[in-house]
Amino acid sequence: MGTRNPVTWLGSPAFPEAARTALADTQLRRNLRNATTTIRGRRRDAVGELPDWEQLRRAGEAIKDDVLHHLDRYLEQLEEAVTARGGVVHWARDAAEANEIVLRLCGDAREVVKVKSMATQEIGLNEALAEAGVHAVETDLAELIVQLGDDRPSHILVPAIHRNRSEIREIFRAAGLDPASDEPRVLAEAARAHLRRKFLSCEVAISGANFAVAGTGSVVVLESEGNGRMCLTLPRKLITVMGLEKVVPTWQDLEVFLQLLPRSSTAERMNPYTSVWTGVTPGDGPEEFHLVLLDNGRTATLADPVGRQALRCIRCSACLNVCPVYERTGGQSYGSVYPGPIGAILTPQLVDDPHDKQAASLPYASSLCGACFEVCPVRIDIPSVLTHLRAQAVEAKGRSAESVAMAAAAWVFASASRYEKAQKLGSLARLFARDGRISWLPGPGAAWTSSRDAPVPAREPFREWWRKNRG
């Protein structure tokens, strides 16, 4: 294990506690409801246009499963192809190694531009660079809002989804960008003026990768603003940090994901800016290209036959947008750069520490409604992984009040006569009833009656009636 994985934020409380704070934030609730409701509807329409959507999902699932099954082979292929085209491949076991490699590659640069990237968020790259005196400028608009507001991301695709435009204007103003109003166009213009200077002055760019084609060594980034492409083409040196699982075998496989990803994430038929580069090309784009292949808990995740499907994820955010828990608590409650349903299964696996209470609380942050599985473009059965990880959490926790109660319940259910005695005992709850309702229960029941009346146990369980009338 060694050092802690920065995929979770140090000091974050367990989910129920973090959620309680978030639920009280009325502005957050409104912003999230508006944003997720809109994107949900748009995704449904975009997906509904394709008659072969189910086949596409199954193809995406099959390609990713094949990649995970033969990851060693595809990664070697990728390394060979990137090297042959003038790129340099680096391998990083964990966040610390990756940060060290990137910092070394930054050389004398004191300021670098960044393409929005989850992998670099996951390893806390910006913080590591800042410690060494290198300032990383986020160039994705939403990521810039988060950075300038000294905030944390709350969504995979739209990290500032928890902010509305008047809040964004305030953040920009405090950072000296001075937008004239809170009109989206004016805000974007202020960011644009700020970023143009950075694009033209920075010598080094850092990016993530959505995909990399093993056969040709081509790396792919999808984005909507064009700021990413500025970073990928203008600076002299390009450093890409990519999770091991992002490799795909061929361009034909890429075609499947270029259909699945835009419709699932931004509800677009075709992605606006898809940048693909292969090594270095003299006189065209960066003169130096480095690809850092990041493990950081991925091979450990791969070892779990149920949990490994989380590595199919293409970071589209569709599961976040449909999740009723995410919609109400927001992303920061998950205490990680990966929030929502995918975060609830990916984060604890990357952390890989069953005694980390915050990470262990994440698989319980779901009502198991299954909306996430329904929309996932690579068919990750998130509810099944959640219950699988809950079982691991229970095992790690050992004996607790809950485990004793669960064992007692199982013992009761193991015998019909014990069960019937328990029914009789349970009917004592009738003593708590007033006017046909129970509004207060002691002990663990209080968590129920804090907001809900409890049903008054029936005078006669069904089985009694059956014995008298049909038995």
Place this chain on the structure above:
Amino acid sequence: MKKVALFATCLTDTLFPATARATVRLLERLGCTVDFPLDQTCCGQVHFNTGYRAHAVDLAERFASVFAGQDAVVVPSGSCAGMVRHVQPDLGTVPPPTYELSEFLVDVLGVTDVGAYFPHRVTFHPTCHSLRMLGAGDKPLALLREVRGLELVELPQAEQCCGFGGTFAVKNADTSTAMLADKMRCVLDTGAEVLTAGDNSCLMHIGGGLSRLRTGVRPVHLAEILASTEEEPWAPETR
């Protein structure tokens, strides 16, 4: 004459017996012979969903032996039917053919008009496991549309979870309550006097909130509406 075994579920047997009685009455009216194996208890869903897999395996094995040899097990609960049909096989047991009530009526018996009468304004919440795990779709709605006297009002954002989620409701009580609040708002917007669903667990949750706020909306399980006739109309149970 179709022979069926009723799996009442521990929750309905203990807390909502009217639903199980209604299920028997309805199935018998439609010509079925109903058996209720008295050895039945629980399908193990709460244990499984909370992470207590070993107990869930024991209860799944118990379920398979109690209902062994049955042609059809009918369950007035989408989530318990989902547990039996979709999870128990992964736990290494072979459950008999098991149907959620509306599936059994529509798919096996091939009826949508069950001769019911229920003169109330009703809205329907499609519970998550019926909808997504079983894929029961609009079968309950097809049944409700044929009920005489019943005025069916569409529930806005019907497919959103009510926030129950078993132990989620107490482990994450605040988030569960926030989801419940939005569900109740949608229910109240319909102006319905009755909220129905195929799961007493979700109805216990939404109904518990509706009761706490004295909204005057009553939760009634789908089976009770379908069992109600002009000769013997539904009446609220006194507790």
